[in-house]
Amino acid sequence: MLETLRHIVQEVNAAESLSQALDIIVGRVRDAMGTQVCSVYMRDPSSNRFIFRATEGLNKDQVGLASLAPGEGLVGLVAAREEPLNLESAETHPSFQFLQGIGEEHYHAFLGVPIIHQREVMGVLVVQQAERRRFDESEEAFLVTMSAQLAGVIAHAQVTGAVAEELLGAPAAPTRINGIPGAPGIAIGTAVVVSPGADLYAVPRRMVSNRRAEMRAFREALTAVQADIRAVSENLRGQMSAEDHALFDVYLGILDDSAIGGEVAALIKAGHWAQGALSQVMIQHIRHFERMEHSYLRERAVDVRDLGTRVLAYLQARDKECQQDYPERCILVGEELSASALGEVPREKLVGLISVRGSGNSHVAILARAMGVPTVMGAVDLPFTRLQDRELIVDGYHGSVHLNPPPEVRQRFQAMLDEDIALSRDLESQRDKPCQTLDGHRLPLWVNTGLMVDVVRSLEQGAEGVGLYRTEVPFLLRDRFPSEEEQRQIYREQLQAFAPKPVTMRTLDIGGDKALPYFPIEEDNPFLGWRGIRVTLDHPEIFLAQVRAMLKANAGLGNLRIMLPMVSNISELEEALSLIQRSHDEIRQEGLDGELPPIGVMVEVPSAVYQARALARRVDFLSVGSNDLTQYLLAVDRNNSRVADLYHSFHPAVLQALYAVARAGHSEGKSVGICGELAGDPLGAVLLLGMGYNMLSMNATSLHKVKKAVRNVTLVETREVLDEVMLMEDAGQVVLRLERLMAERGLEKFLHAPLEQ
Incomplete structure (x- = not known):
């Protein structure tokens, strides 16, 4: 069975069109099961009917003509129930409906299984036989397995076929590919496909x-x-x-x-x-x-x-x-985009990103949000190799990509793009206003940076400091480890650009979804493996050089803060603090003076939540990395598009953890901040304000929205809303309550994506 499955899937994968793929399926499945008939019915999105699309054994002249509605006939029943139907005598079943002309009146045994992709019934796979008998368990299991294996392949073939037909001169069919929102916004532009090395x-x-x-x-x-x-x-x-x-x-x-x-x-x-x-x-x-x-x-x-x-x-x-010639409105498309790929496109030309793999919380999506580039992640059905130089629409709000949009759809997206620009201008009025509540409570808003382009954008948006400088970004953009002097120069630029505002530099955080090409980390489960502080403690030569470079860069400025990532126990922290002290002693021996800067810990794993007070006792500040903390609390890989809908920052368990960390840090008299994506969500910012967070750090593009939200509430009412939501048991309830608060302030348009039409 496994060998047969493998062969069929390989053949279907090689098909150039959906029709060819379905013809292969019905032929190979009929032969493999030894039945007289195999047919496929596919759901037509426009009519929501199941169309007779391919067959071996029935009348092929009816292909594309015969159809059934959901719940109509045996095929419709399989689709509606979303489970197999195995009948000895199909015509005696109450739901049986005779389809004129397809020639199934001679066949009595019926086995139909749904073809389901991403929770949607795409079609029904049917085998039939003249002999009155129930198909046995092994036959039913085979067809169910075949359907599950082929669902994704068929979905991919649908889009590939639409693209291929247009390239051959056939009429262009409007096609929408669903993925996951990566960074909000609308982009209309020309695709440039990024190919990985020699694939x-x-x-x-x-x-x-x-x-x-x-x-x-x-x-x-x-x-x-x-x-x-x-x-x-x-x-x-x-x-x-x-x-x-x-x-x-x-x-x-x-x-x-x-x-x-x-x-x-x-x-x-x-x-x-x-x-x-x-x-x-x-x-x-x-x-x-x-x-x-x-x-x-x-x-x-x-x-x-x-x-x-x-x-x-x-x-x-x-x-x-040969120098790549990028179009004026470039949409970068790839199987798995990297930070270096983003860096190769001139910023003024980059308007959108599409990645076949990854989720809205992948590292590249976080960078895209920092740069304000509309992005769709996890577009697994996208035939990306066929999209070079084609016009695309990227809907970063709803996580969809549109090919061959009809004029009215293109006009609608252009109107949404124009509205985004107008809203952005409206929010610019917030730039020079203080971030404080209606009852006078100040909440500093800092930024997350990594690229030099972030610096200009952050200062233009009125950032009050840097809550997270991702030092791994310069490492990712090179083909070797940067030297201590190269690092010093990079860090000096950041510190000088923001001085005297504070700049929080996170020590090298690689592993997980951030791999250096010259320092590969091959692991079965990288997010639970060798990453963050674990790597740099095992390689003190890397850690010491980086900390020395930071301390030297801080000379005469005094606005550096050092932050340690992925700390999961006290011994790691104490070892890291010892190495930082050693680096400080070494540069003082070299004649460079200066106090040791504030040192903090990132709270990103559950163990750090439970030891937050002990960690706070040993450092100057705590900063929650809510992206990883949410991932580990919910056991959801944030790069996996299949489980992306389970990743929710407003999950009650996440909120309980965030509140616990704030209370633990304050009990030791230490400031507590947050530098995850939740901080840049106006709804999240209101909750964090109520929890007592001393600073929120976010992407520069979120600063004005968050400031607008904070300036329209009081500290008292955020605490009242916090008390309410901490008793809730569902993330959806939490979001609805926070949205109601924002609606009362007339801020709906700054919170939501435009409604899909």
Whole structure:
């Protein structure tokens, strides 16, 4: 069964259109189960009916014509109940409805299972047989497993097919791909696809006019790989058997003009760019080998993949030398975008981001919010390799991407974009006003930074300090560890830019979803593994150099604060404090004077919540990292789009933890701040104000909204609302209560995304 499943999924994955994918499914499933009929009914979003879309065994002339409504007939019943239906005699069931013309009157046994993707019923997969019998448990299990395996593939094929048909000149069908909101806002622009290094499956489709240059580049890459193979072959001559050594001649033959090399050249002559032509041909051959029955031949797929990857690496190296020409309104699209990818696009041209992987709390989404770039994450059904140079609409409010929007939809999104700009101008009036409640309570608003572009934006928005400077960002943008002097210069720029306002520098926080390319951390469960303070304590040479660079950068300014990430116990804190003291002693011996700056701990894990008072006793301040704390409290990976809807900052358990930390810090006379995304949410800011937080740190784009909310409430009423919500048992109830408070102040338009229409 597993082998059959694997083969069918591979074939469907290789399909160029939804129709082709469905034809493969019905043919292969009928053969695998030995039934007489296999059919697929797909839900049409516009009519909400289940259309007869593909069949083996029934009348194919009715494909696309026959249909059933939800709850109508056996197919509609399967869809409505969202569970399998296994009948010995279908026509005797009360829900049976005869569909004229499809030819099912001869078949009695019926087994239908729903095709469900992201909680939505997309269709129904049906097998039928003339013999009156119930399908046995193993057959039912097979069809249920097949449906579950294929749901995502079918969803992807729907969008891929729509894009492919348009490229072939067919009418463009409006298509919406749902993901997860990453950063709010609307973007309308041109897609630029980011390809990871030498990944055949992530090469964007692109047509070119200069075919001769592409052919020349391909020939040069081919020649380079052939030279590499000959060199390796010569080095290993005499060390391998003649039979094994003959494989090198096979590899050279595969790349020959009469084989794969010739197929790639033909596609380039047809107008495809070299990378795309290579990708298409190599993937086709890899899948051909993978489908073979003989294990030896199946393993040749690995060889073909390796050869293709080698040629692609040479092509990418050549293309990287050519400066990327970014469109005026660039939407960056990739399977998994990185901070370095964002940094390569001129800021004035970057208007939107789309990432196939990740969630709204991924590191790249946090950076996008800091930069004010509308972003959609977790768009798993997006055929991103086919989107190069296409106009897209990014709806960062609702987490959706629109392809081929009709004129009225495009106009609606343009109106939303214009409204956003108007609201932003309205909020700019808050810039020079103090952040204080109606009854005079001051609440400092600081910013989270990481890139130098954040500095200008933060100062323009009226930030009162930096609650989190992500020191890992300069590390992520390099191909090696920055030296102590390089770090000193970077930190000095930050400290000088904000002086005399305080700047809180978090020591290197890597691991989890932040991996350095030159210091890879391979773990099965990185978020519970080697990350944050754990890494730097294991590598004191990195930690000491960084702290020394910070202390030196602070000379003559005195606005530095140091913050330690991912502390989970007292011994880690004491070891880190000892190393900081050692760094301070060392720079004093070098002749640099200055007091030790304030040192704080990030409260990001449950153990730190329960030991908050003991931690506060040893440091100068506490700062809650609410993103990670929410993740660990709720056991929800914030990069996993499948469980993103379970990640909720207003979950009662999260609120209880936040309140406990505030009380613990204050009981030791220490200030308590927060630098997670919750601080930048006006609803969250009101609650944190009531809890007694001394400072909120957020992305610069959130400063004015939060200030507007704070200036329209009293401290007394925030405490009253806090008392109410702390008794609630559901995050939704909490949000509704806070929204009611904001509505009473006339602030609805600053809190919500525009309603979807």
